Amino acid sequence: MSDNKSPLGQLIINRVREFYREPAVLFWVYGFPILLAVGLGIAFREQPSERVVVDVQRVERSGEVLSVLEADERFVVSECNEDECRRRLRSGKTAIVIVVSGVEDLAIEYLFDPTRPESVLARRVVDDAVQAANGRLDPVLATDVHFSEPGARYIDFLIPGIIGMNLMSGGLWGVGFVVVDMRIRKLLKRFIATPMKKSDFMIAVMVSRMLFLIPEIIIVLLFARWAFGVVVHGNLVALGAVITLGAVAFSGIGLLVASRAQKLESVSGLMNLVMLPMWLVSGIFFSYERFPDTVLPLIRALPLTSLNDALRAVVVDGAALASLGVELSILSAYAVVTFALALKWFRWT
Amino acid sequence: MSTIDGVEAAIRCSDLRKTYAAKPPVEALVGIDLNVRRGECFGLLGPNGAGKTTTIEILEGLLDASSGDVEILGMTWGKDDDAIRHRIGISLQETELAEKLSVRETLTLFRSFYRKGISADDAIALVSLEEKAGSWVGKLSGGQKQRLAVASALVGDPDLLFLDEPTSGLDPQSRRQLWGIIRYFRSRGRTVLLTTHYMDEAERLCDRVAIVDHGKVIALGSPRELIAGLGGEHVIEFSLDGETAEDAFTALPGVDSVVREEETFRLTVSAPHVSVPALMSKLSDAAIELTSLTTRHASLEDVFVSLTGRHLRDDADV
Numbered sequence: 001m002s003d004n005k006s007p008l009g010q011l012i013i014n015r016v017r018e019f020y021r022e023p024a025v026l027f028w029v030y031g032f033p034i035l036l037a038v039g040l041g042i043a044f045r046e047q048p049s050e051r052v053v054v055d056v057q058r059v060e061r062s063g064e065v066l067s068v069l070e071a072d073e074r075f076v077v078s079e080c081n082e083d084e085c086r087r088r089l090r091s092g093k094t095a096i097v098i099v100v101s102g103v104e105d106l107a108i109e110y111l112f113d114p115t116r117p118e119s120v121l122a123r124r125v126v127d128d129a130v131q132a133a134n135g136r137l138d139p140v141l142a143t144d145v146h147f148s149e150p151g152a153r154y155i156d157f158l159i160p161g162i163i164g165m166n167l168m169s170g171g172l173w174g175v176g177f178v179v180v181d182m183r184i185r186k187l188l189k190r191f192i193a194t195p196m197k198k199s200d201f202m203i204a205v206m207v208s209r210m211l212f213l214i215p216e217i218i219i220v221l222l223f224a225r226w227a228f229g230v231v232v233h234g235n236l237v238a239l240g241a242v243i244t245l246g247a248v249a250f251s252g253i254g255l256l257v258a259s260r261a262q263k264l265e266s267v268s269g270l271m272n273l274v275m276l277p278m279w280l281v282s283g284i285f286f287s288y289e290r291f292p293d294t295v296l297p298l299i300r301a302l303p304l305t306s307l308n309d310a311l312r313a314v315v316v317d318g319a320a321l322a323s324l325g326v327e328l329s330i331l332s333a334y335a336v337v338t339f340a341l342a343l344k345w346f347r348w349t
Numbered sequence: 350m351s352t353i354d355g356v357e358a359a360i361r362c363s364d365l366r367k368t369y370a371a372k373p374p375v376e377a378l379v380g381i382d383l384n385v386r387r388g389e390c391f392g393l394l395g396p397n398g399a400g401k402t403t404t405i406e407i408l409e410g411l412l413d414a415s416s417g418d419v420e421i422l423g424m425t426w427g428k429d430d431d432a433i434r435h436r437i438g439i440s441l442q443e444t445e446l447a448e449k450l451s452v453r454e455t456l457t458l459f460r461s462f463y464r465k466g467i468s469a470d471d472a473i474a475l476v477s478l479e480e481k482a483g484s485w486v487g488k489l490s491g492g493q494k495q496r497l498a499v500a501s502a503l504v505g506d507p508d509l510l511f512l513d514e515p516t517s518g519l520d521p522q523s524r525r526q527l528w529g530i531i532r533y534f535r536s537r538g539r540t541v542l543l544t545t546h547y548m549d550e551a552e553r554l555c556d557r558v559a560i561v562d563h564g565k566v567i568a569l570g571s572p573r574e575l576i577a578g579l580g581g582e583h584v585i586e587f588s589l590d591g592e593t594a595e596d597a598f599t600a601l602p603g604v605d606s607v608v609r610e611e612e613t614f615r616l617t618v619s620a621p622h623v624s625v626p627a628l629m630s631k632l633s634d635a636a637i638e639l640t641s642l643t644t645r646h647a648s649l650e651d652v653f654v655s656l657t658g659r660h661l662r663d664d665a666d667v
Binding site: 011018022186187189190191193194195349 | 450
């Protein structure tokens with residue numbers, strides 16, 4: 001008789017071994033979030049506001065307008081003859097063409113397409129600059145204050161959404177795909193031919209998923225902090241609790257989706273069916289508050305909505321767990337119900 | 350505890366039927382009765398699609414029968430599942446164990462499911478995989494994988510071992526290694542039920558064989574009894590240059606039966622040293638040219654052919 005190991009511990013440790021021995025899987029789980037974050041970093045980096053491209057048609061006194069605009073760093077100015085200016089406007093190389101039309105008393109014409117937003121904007125900005133240079137006084141003192149404090153920027157909204165999205169897709173793919181693959185290879189059938197407890201197997205799949213998740217979340221959070229200065233305002237224990245509950249809920253959904261499927265194609269289709277609505281309405285990239293009031297209760301009942309709301313509350317607003325009762329209850333309900341149904345309906349052969 | 354001829358029964362099943370819902374319904378089993386004694390190696394022999402795997406999976410508790418009774422080590426599925434699972438070992442026909450786990454890790458995992466059993470390393474030694482203990486399953490040859498599958502069935506130290514096509518697709522050396530493992534297990538008083546479509550495997554390994562065809566048992570007994578049932582224990586096979594009716598050979602001394610299959614005649618005889626000279630003189634009298642002639646011991650394959658008129662395997666490389 002040998003000293004025997006716990007079956008649950010063995011199931012978990014072997015799932016972990018299989019996971020880290022598969023380089024392709026490692027890339028998709030850990031590399032992909034980094035790529036996503038890098039991509040977003042490029043898209044949302046803090047860049048100077050874009051400069052406006054303006055053409056000045058070469059006529060008498062056009063030099064005065066030219067020098068005014070050239071002195072203003074908001075503009076990229078070129079001086080061209082009439083044909084050249086019109087050609088550049090047609091092809092979109094410039095937003096607007098300025099023609100000096102009155103020489104005695106300086107008068108100018110703006111040539112632009114009113115359906116092009118950047119041309120409309122250019123018309124107003126150029127006009128402000130020209131009028132001010134020629135002595136217009138603004139009766140009201142106006143000062144611009146730029147609002148981009150950490151915590152209130154788009155990237156602060158986005159990062160919790162990305163974590164929520166990873167928890168969802170990781171839970172569904174990481175659990176659902178693995179389970180169906182094991183069913184196809186008859187490994188599930190081999191397991192129930194032993195005295196293994198069915199619940200041990202399911203708990204092992206969920207727990208190992210949780211273990212893979214820890215580095216994934218840490219990578220995203222560290223990258224967000226380093227690249228964008230996104231800080232977690234709430235406490236890390238609360239964040240860990242929300243993430244764990246979210247991961248359990250989506251592992252349960254993954255198990256349920258995979259409980260009957262016999263082919264990788266069918267489980268992929270089912271997972272997309274489950275995930276697509278949440279991708280769209282659960283507030284990953286933009287707030288779901290923009291949807292009509294009548295559908296909001298439905299949206300809030302989705303697990304990803306609850307998870308994203310709870311993550312944002314902790315990360316952005318520094319909320320305590322106690323204030324997240326509704327969201328945490330919804331996630332717990334999904335976890336319990338899906339796990340129970342999966343255990344009941346699960347096909348082992 | 351039920352007994353068979355005074356020996357405790359390891360497996361009993363009666364009137365086992367399995368019908369798969371389809372249009373029209375597929376009757377995989379049409380009434381199987383089996384009694385496997387403790388300590389014997391029992392073989393289910395039959396061609397592919399005969400119902401062997403359906404039968405063994407019902408006995409293993411992996412598939413529900415449409416009707417019929419099953420008793421495993423005196424217990425029944427649906428009532429004593431956990432107790433039965435702790436006492437049987439199973440190797441399925443096709444299981445792809447996790448490729449990225451080592452042999453030892455795989456067996457340690459399977460060992461953990463059983464209350465009692467042998468250590469992973471002892472199981473590795475039983476199937477002579479010591480040198481591969483640390484290798485990933487994905488790196489093993491077909492024969493090594495099959496030995497690992499059997500080791501995973503042995504690691505719970507079972508009283509009853511189920512093996513579904515244990516040597517299918519293996520090279521001769523790997524097959525002999527597996528036969529050795531099965532014989533050793535049986536020599537310790539344990540029971541084996543295996544399925545196979547190799548008649549030589551059934552003949553060499555099994556104490557008793559049930560020949561299964563179209564979902565029912567068409568013959569049952571020890572390989573020796575079944576072959577003796579043919580009448581003669583030897584077979585003379587020959588082919589001729591020219592047409593001859595097969596009843597020309599029934600009257601030859603020592604001939605029990607004659608089967609003709611295309612160009613080949615197959616005589617079942619009890620004394621080849623009498624029948625062969627008689628055959629030769631008959632052919633030379635009739636001036637018929639012999640194009641080939643072989644004699645051999647009769648096999649379970651011949652039993653199957655005489656019962657069904659078909660070969661065990663379609664590719665019939667016998």
